[in-house]
Structure formats: C-alpha cells, structure tokens
Amino acid sequence: MKLVVGISGASGTQLALRFLEHVPQEYALFVVMSQSAKRVARTEARLDLKSTLKAWPRPLELFEESQIDAPIASGSFGIDAMAIIPASLNIIAKIAHGICDELMSRCAAVILKEQKKLLIAPRELPLHSIALENLLTLARAQALIAPPMLTYYTNPQNLESMELFLVGKWLDALGIVNNLYARWGQPC
Ligand SMILES: Cc1cc2nc3c(=O)[nH]c(=O)nc-3n(C[C@H](O)[C@H](O)[C@H](O)COP(=O)(O)O)c2cc1C
Numbered sequence: 001m002k003l004v005v006g007i008s009g010a011s012g013t014q015l016a017l018r019f020l021e022h023v024p025q026e027y028a029l030f031v032v033m034s035q036s037a038k039r040v041a042r043t044e045a046r047l048d049l050k051s052t053l054k055a056w057p058r059p060l061e062l063f064e065e066s067q068i069d070a071p072i073a074s075g076s077f078g079i080d081a082m083a084i085i086p087a088s089l090n091i092i093a094k095i096a097h098g099i100c101d102e103l104m105s106r107c108a109a110v111i112l113k114e115q116k117k118l119l120i121a122p123r124e125l126p127l128h129s130i131a132l133e134n135l136l137t138l139a140r141a142q143a144l145i146a147p148p149m150l151t152y153y154t155n156p157q158n159l160e161s162m163e164l165f166l167v168g169k170w171l172d173a174l175g176i177v178n179n180l181y182a183r184w185g186q187p188c
Contacts, residue, residue, distance in 0.1 A: 001080045003027045004072050006104040009036020010086035010123035014045060015148060018163045019085050019170060022180060029060035030072050032104045065102035073106045075114045081174050082111045086123035089131050096134035118143040119173055144173045154181050155188040
C-alpha cells in the first residue's frame with residue numbers, strides 16, 4: 001500500500017509528525033512538504049522539517065513541492081491514499097479549484113481523478129464562507145474533511161493523548177486499523 005502525506009503551511013506541523021509515527025510499517029510512505037510548511041515548523045516548533053524527515057526512523061521518500069516530476073505526480077504510480085495534515089486554506093483552495101501548480105496539489109488532483117481516498121485536515125479558525133465552500137466542493141468530490149477537533153469523551157490527560165485521538169480518527173477515516181484512542185464504550 002502506498003500512502004502520501006502532504007504537510008502544508010498551516011499551524012501544527014507536529015500533527016503531521018505524530019501521524020507519520022503511527023502509520024503501520026506495511027505502508028510505503030511518501031511525504032511532500034510545502035515551502036511554507038518548513039517556515040511554519042521553524043517558527044512554531046524551532047524545527048528543521050526537512051532534516052527531521054530525512055532522519056526519520058523508518059523509510060520514507062521525501063519531496064519538495066517543486067518536484068513536479070516525482071512518481072507520486074502520476075496516476076500510473078498507483079498511490080492508494082493521501083492525507084494532507086495540516087491543510088492550509090491555500091492548499092484547500094487550490095485543490096478545490098483544480099489548480100495543480102506544485103507537487104502537493106498535483107498529487108491531490110491525481111488522487112481525486114483516480115477515485116482514491118483523500119483526507120484533508122483543515123486548520124484555521126474561524127472559517128470564512130470561501131473556505132467553507134471550498135471544503136464543500138472537496139467533500140462533494142469524495143474527499144474526507146477531518147479537521148483537528150478537540151476530544152473530551154476520551155478523557156485526554158495531556159496534549160499527546162489529544163493528538164493520538166486525532167491521529168487515530170484520521171487513520172480510521174483512511175481505513176487503517178489502529179488502537180490509538182479509547183473508543184466509546186471502552187474504558188479510557
Ligand atoms: C506560523 C504560521 C502559522 C500559520 N497558520 C496557518 C493556519 O493555521 N492555517 C492556514 O490556512 N494558514 C496558516 N498560515 C499561512 C500559510 O502558511 C500561508 O497561507 C501559506 O501560503 C500556505 O502555503 P501552502 O499551502 O503552500 O503550504 C500560517 C503561517 C505561519 C507563518
């Protein structure tokens with residue numbers, strides 16, 4: 001199985017890293033980061049995103065948004081699913097309007113045309129009507145819109161357990177089995 005993870009320049013690069021930590025080993029991972037994602041990681045977390053991902057403790061193929069000739073830019077490569085975490089309003093607008101001027105938006109367009117799963121985790125607050133309409137357009141194109149919403153029913157004790165809930169819900173949405181959070185009816 002081939003999974004692409006897009007990291008855009010919305011707040012919360014750490015959520016993408018937490019997600020990458022929990023993708024099962026049997027998935028081949030392809031990561032595309034935007035220029036803005038690198039800037040946000042530096043600003044918010046004092047993190048060099050490229051170096052962090054290059055040293056990632058499991059194999060992954062890393063791409064810059066400029067690498068429009070990457071294998072993941074083609075439907076023939078056979079990507080099974082893509083998750084954009086976190087998703088900026090910019091990347092959402094581009095995908096909703098069919099703009100494919102760099103690798104992340106091109107890959108998302110390929111996923112949609114091939115009718116594979118595209119998960120989008122929009123991160124902005126509040127959301128204006130343009131963003132909401134773009135998200136509706138994507139939902140109608142069968143994208144899964146899954147923003148990082150806080151959980152309370154799982155009784156999270158810290159930020160890590162809140163993040164694990166989100167990652168678990170994203171993996172659920174992609175059909176990837178996980179045990180990252182207490183499900184309703186299970187003891188927390
Ligand atoms: C520290 C920081 C935090 C940001 N947070 C957000 C955010 O939460 N949501 C968003 O849509 N844009 C956010 N932005 C703005 C985006 O980075 C900007 O719109 C950028 O053009 C997005 O580019 P990309 O979609 O190519 O990654 C943030 C920018 C900075 C510097």
